[in-house]
Amino acid sequence: MLTRLSIRDIVLIEKLDIEFAPGLSVLTGETGAGKSILLDSLSLALGARGDASLVRHGAPQGQVTAVFDVPGNHPARDILNQNAIEDDGDIILRRVQAADGRTRVFINDQPASVGLMRSIGHALVEIHGQHDERALVDASAHREVLDVFGGHASAVRETAEAWRGWRSTEQELARHKACVEAAAREADYLRAAVAELVQLDPQPGEEDELARLRTDMMRAEKIATEIRDAEDVLSGPSSPLPQLASLLRRLQRKSAEAPGLLDEVVTSLDEAMLSLDAAQSAVSTALRETEYDPRRLEQAEERLFALRAAGRKHNVQVDDLARLRDSMAADLSDLDAGEERLAGLEQQAVQARVLYDQSAAHLSELRYAAARGLCAAVMAELPELKLERAEFIVELASEVDNRMEEGIDQVEFWVRTNPGTRPGPMMKVASGGELSRFLLALKVALADRGSAPTLVFDEIDTGVGGAVADAIGQRLARLAQRVQVLSVTHAPQVAARAFTHFLISKSGSADRVATGIEAMNLEARQEEIARMLAGATITDEARAAAERLLRENTVPAA
Numbered sequence: 001m002l003t004r005l006s007i008r009d010i011v012l013i014e015k016l017d018i019e020f021a022p023g024l025s026v027l028t029g030e031t032g033a034g035k036s037i038l039l040d041s042l043s044l045a046l047g048a049r050g051d052a053s054l055v056r057h058g059a060p061q062g063q064v065t066a067v068f069d070v071p072g073n074h075p076a077r078d079i080l081n082q083n084a085i086e087d088d089g090d091i092i093l094r095r096v097q098a099a100d101g102r103t104r105v106f107i108n109d110q111p112a113s114v115g116l117m118r119s120i121g122h123a124l125v126e127i128h129g130q131h132d133e134r135a136l137v138d139a140s141a142h143r144e145v146l147d148v149f150g151g152h153a154s155a156v157r158e159t160a161e162a163w164r165g166w167r168s169t170e171q172e173l174a175r176h177k178a179c180v181e182a183a184a185r186e187a188d189y190l191r192a193a194v195a196e197l198v199q200l201d202p203q204p205g206e207e208d209e210l211a212r213l214r215t216d217m218m219r220a221e222k223i224a225t226e227i228r229d230a231e232d233v234l235s236g237p238s239s240p241l242p243q244l245a246s247l248l249r250r251l252q253r254k255s256a257e258a259p260g261l262l263d264e265v266v267t268s269l270d271e272a273m274l275s276l277d278a279a280q281s282a283v284s285t286a287l288r289e290t291e292y293d294p295r296r297l298e299q300a301e302e303r304l305f306a307l308r309a310a311g312r313k314h315n316v317q318v319d320d321l322a323r324l325r326d327s328m329a330a331d332l333s334d335l336d337a338g339e340e341r342l343a344g345l346e347q348q349a350v351q352a353r354v355l356y357d358q359s360a361a362h363l364s365e366l367r368y369a370a371a372r373g374l375c376a377a378v379m380a381e382l383p384e385l386k387l388e389r390a391e392f393i394v395e396l397a398s399e400v401d402n403r404m405e406e407g408i409d410q411v412e413f414w415v416r417t418n419p420g421t422r423p424g425p426m427m428k429v430a431s432g433g434e435l436s437r438f439l440l441a442l443k444v445a446l447a448d449r450g451s452a453p454t455l456v457f458d459e460i461d462t463g464v465g466g467a468v469a470d471a472i473g474q475r476l477a478r479l480a481q482r483v484q485v486l487s488v489t490h491a492p493q494v495a496a497r498a499f500t501h502f503l504i505s506k507s508g509s510a511d512r513v514a515t516g517i518e519a520m521n522l523e524a525r526q527e528e529i530a531r532m533l534a535g536a537t538i539t540d541e542a543r544a545a546a547e548r549l550l551r552e553n554t555v556p557a558a
Contacts, residue, residue, distance in 0.1 A: 001484035004067040009059035012515040024480035029504035034515030047118025050103035065094045076123040126452040143411035150370025162359040166352035173345040183335045197325035207318040210304040234280040381441035384471040391416040436460035461491040469493040492532040496549035
């Protein structure tokens, strides 16, 4: 609950410190005293939009601090923990609004964002007025309100999980389907390319080996011509060997006739014959080694050119052709496997959608049952609020093909203010006073169903009096037995039921006015309620009526 509100330099408030108690607290005062400023200040500490115009004239900045005492398991503490905000006691929301328009936010004395402050503020306080956008008139919140009333937290969670599971499967299916379709468009090319490379069967290092072989054979072809010429000289018809052999034999015969004269000649000729014979043998060997099959050269060239053509075609090095072939083959395998996985994902998506549809249908059944219960609970409150001829309707529309994380239902609170009239959205059909009473009836029906620990009602009794105002007071007091209730009111019947009664007033000179607030004792309360009953001139009858109201309705101290 809200335990303390401190305001500094906000509009007409110069310095204000208010201590709040449990139960029902009312704030009264003459028109223009500053009641709305007090609520604007509280809203600022709850994350409402800041504005430089809120800063008191002449002050550099304004500041509002709201202190809350809530249980350890309250959702607001979960928000603090999720955002690494220290949480070891009271929750303190502090907003600093500068005169130049800048604003700063502190949560438990740690700098924070306005969005985080707003999230925590919504968990701690609900402000209800005739046209407050954060109240139950916000149609986007009606489905959640119905779920809170029906206690559907588990079913809502299961439906949301089923929706996320289905959407995740659908997204994975869409991604995989796009990949398969892209691969399928290349499948014909891949199959042709793989078949071509499989037939070619490129081997690592094969290009260098073929190039070397081709070079060697082409070089051998050129050398072989010269070797054949040498063979013709040494072994052909014009070979000198036969003549030299004949000459050597003649000289050997004559050397005996002239001892020592021809020995050197014979020896040299003999050595020459031996050298020529060796050369002839070497030439024959060399010729045999240079011999090659022209077809082999042709095959090597064809193979080399085919490899290089494939490399150019696929824009890779020849040595990378084998890896490319394997990669393309793997892509084809992935395509085949992908088509199998696509079928599996399609089946998973169908199963996930069926699971969601079942969960959403169950939640929808629960909502229809809760809608009947909420209508009955609100309708039970309307007669005493002088809306006995009105009707509260939970307009619930379900569309099975409109799958949302929240289910398949659209929920909006409608009303019919008079028999025979057309029902419509509560915010559009009900007048200001009627809307306030519908909201109060709703809050009474929802009081023990997850309400914020502090409820603020801003002049919801405007335009009513007598028995209706008394009925409003009864319901506010009933709500205050479960949660803290703050009510800005002009109705003495409401004020008389308060546990704490604050008087808001203005004081100061003509050129400098300040708003103040004080908690009144019983005597002061009686005088204020008499003023509310009588107006400007307080009569003895008004004082007596005020005393009677307080005697009948004052909540005793605990």
